Amino acid sequence: MEKRGDRVLHIAMFPWLAMGHLLPFLNLSKSLAQKGHKISYISTPRNIQRLPKLPSTLSSSITFISFPLPPFPGLSPSFESSMDIPYNKQQSLKSAFDLLQTPIKNFLLRSSPDWIIYDYASHWLPSIATELGISKAFFSLFNAASLCFMGPPSSLIQETRSKPEDFTVVPSWVPFESNIVFRYHEVARYVEKTEEDVTGVSDSVRFGYSIGESDVVIVRSCVEFEPEWFRLLLDLYQKPVFPTGFLPPVSEGEGDDDATWVCIKEWLDKQRVNSVVYVALGTEASLPKEELAELGLGLEISNVSFFWVLRNELEIPDGFEERVEERGMVHVGWVPQVKILSHESVGGFLTHCGWNSVVEGLGLGRVPILLPVLNEQGLNARLLQGKGLGVEIVRDERDGTFDSDSVASSVRLAMMDDDVDAYESRKGKVKLMKDLFGNKDKSICYVDELVRYLTSK
Incomplete structure (x- = not known):
């Protein structure tokens, strides 16, 4: 009889529309597929075309699911990624991204994955997964220190910090000495931009719901690099937190003749x-x-x-x-x-x-x-x-x-x-x-721990 911990999972992956998110989600997908699990990697057509080709050994384990990005005022039909648009159009891209709710829900309803691993921008996805009985994991492409600086989900949703000066000091929930703060200029432009552009939902609220309504949080970092921050994350989130290691990219000679x-x-x-x-x-x-x-x-x-x-x-x-x-x-x-x-x-x-x-x-x-x-x-x-x-x-x-x-x-x-x-x-x-x-073996060990948890649920 098959042990529960050895079962093959079907895992849906849904990253935000930025190369710095698409690629780590793909790297994690490869790691999970190498352990025998089936992956449905969801994005838009042009972003999927931008991804590197899969190794032949994984092509049957990872399926790319393509949904066209719905049209949105001010966005060209060819704009599907944060790299395609100026920074002041990012909120419009996120509002277009939010219009993927219906096709995503229909796909999850048809395919019934065991888990959906999602990014910060899809704050609406956890409630859909809960409705459909699908387990849900938030995958952070931000390190543990940055997540701790952002704070607990309740503070993110309530947006308790609003002025640039609020972000230049160590937050009250950090109980140890820290240099992890913004400089005034680093946050002033961002705060001013969000006041001018009220399109859609703020990043703070997106993070708050994406983290708060997850069953588990996955972080692209490791305990050896930032031990105190991982301990604090567990206190702030009050739920399981798993590092993946750094998932270092592999350059295997492909494109040497480019x-x-x-x-x-x-x-x-x-x-x-x-x-x-x-x-x-x-x-x-x-x-x-x-x-x-x-x-x-x-x-x-x-x-x-x-x-x-x-x-x-x-x-x-x-x-x-x-x-x-x-x-x-x-x-x-x-x-x-x-x-x-x-x-x-x-x-x-x-x-x-x-x-x-x-x-x-x-x-x-x-x-x-x-x-x-x-x-x-x-x-x-x-x-x-x-x-x-x-x-x-x-x-x-x-x-x-x-x-x-x-x-x-x-x-x-x-x-x-x-x-x-x-x-x-x-x-x-x-x-x-x-x-x-650059330690690939360390990442493999961390992903092994994550898989043991995912298969136990």
Whole structure:
């Protein structure tokens, strides 16, 4: 007779429409499928097309379920992801996403999965799952420290913090000393934006219901990295909390003949080992033109080699490429980030501190240079800096501006600090983190624990 713990589960996965969410949900799907479970991965057509191909060994275990994103005022029909739209249109994308409730409910009714694992944006999904008798798990692509800073579900739903100043202090529910707070400029723009754009439901309320009405919370992090924050999460949520480890991405040689990668690799191959700073601010973050110019000038005067990824040609400062052609390369558009970070010539990573990028950079042993731009990125920067893992570019506390000297000095600190002891200490800590963030076996053990729980219910 089949033991309950050995049964094959049917698990539906439903991520938010952002690459930093779609890819970790896919990585978790692969881990669960490798353990013999059937996965229905739900998203929109264009986002599914953007995902990497499944290995042949998993193609029969993971089924992609595609639902067109319903039309919404102000959104082009081709806009299906946060990377397709400016930041001030994000709320409109979430309102369109909310219109998927009916097709999602109909799919769950037909397919009757054992579990639905969902993201923060689908605050309406837990009540649907409860109605249909489906167990529900909230999967956080935010680390435990960030979740703790957000607070218990009741505070999120009631939106007890409303002014920028409320987010620049340690919350009352954190019982120990902490540096995990926002700088004023990191939250002011966001609070002002939500006051101007009242479309749909706030992120705070989405998080509150998504967490509060779940049966279990899953976190893409590990206890070894942030033990005190996981203990606090259990107190705040009063329900099971399972880490998955970091689910490090795997680059298995696919796309080695891609023209973009061939060109990039040719340039990287000519650079010295650990000499290049990879500069990429993610698919959503964008800087004002003045700050882009300061960032470019800082890279130029740092005397450090760099590879800089930009979203469009208009972002390139005038005459910049000609001035830096001896030691810098600028690329516009998509790049294979994991392949670049895996290259031996790359030693540092100037990043917007999105958790996905942090995991990839530290998992491959690259020294972080921290330039948070939006969302929870400032909290991630504080977490890394508090552990001595990164060099943060100094910005004005109120308006967030920075200058080229700040960029240049931070890059030099990370890559060739004159203080040998400080440099070696930083490199040593990053090496330890590589063993933790890039540890696939650790993630396998954590997912094993999660699966034991899921199959026991």
